[in-house]
Amino acid sequence: MSAPRGQEGLLSADAVLHRAAERLAHQFTGLVGEETVERVVFESYAALARTATVTSLLPPLAEKFSHDRLTALAQSRGLVVKTVPEILYVCVQNSGRSQMAAAITRQLAGDRVHVRSAGSQPAAELLPGVVTVLEEAGIDLSGEFPKPLTDDVVRAADAVVTMGCGDACPLYPGKRYLDWQLTDLAGLDLDGVRAVRDEIQGHVEQLLAELLPSTQATS
CATH class of the missing domain: 1.10.8.1060 (Corynebacterium glutamicum thioredoxin-dependent arsenate reductase, N-terminal domain)
Known part of the structure; x- marks a missing residue:
């Protein structure tokens, strides 16, 4: 059969x-x-x-x-x-904003933090504009792919950053939750995606300064 x-x-x-x-x-x-x-x-x-x-x-x-x-x-x-702080970035499709935040965090903090990203409704692939603007910044996303949000990664995180995914992320005590109000990348041209990238970098730098107070957040 x-x-x-x-x-x-x-x-x-x-x-x-x-x-x-x-x-x-x-x-x-x-x-x-x-x-x-x-x-x-x-x-x-x-x-x-x-x-x-x-x-x-x-x-x-x-x-x-x-x-x-x-x-x-x-x-x-x-x-x-856990020897370093764990950060989880969550957006709807895990194809744009959360991927950019994770990639920028890795670039700035290196191995001083561990980063994950996920989507409440993951897409099939990363947005081409996101790949382009991160390549311009010297960041390679060739090994990344959209991933669904799972309970285990939320439980492991120290800081959970959401980006327009509503209440899809479960809440657990003892974790830090942040919500970054960022423009949806759908329909934006490359200049628009670059503007969101730069806004995300500012948020990431501030978060790293708070999580890594005794060291420089940027390398």
């Missing part, structure tokens, strides 16, 4: 995902159980598949996404010690 429509890709990737789960289970031995690892891998694949346009890239992206989620899960359980 043929697979239900929409599940063919998952079935064809099944063996690849099982191998990815085995690799991750080995990496997270003693931190996260094998069943949890496998569930996260298949959940991550299914979540990314909802918007993917090139399915051949999904298994490696799902493994990368799963690794980040499992790290966040271990951190939230206190099984992995």
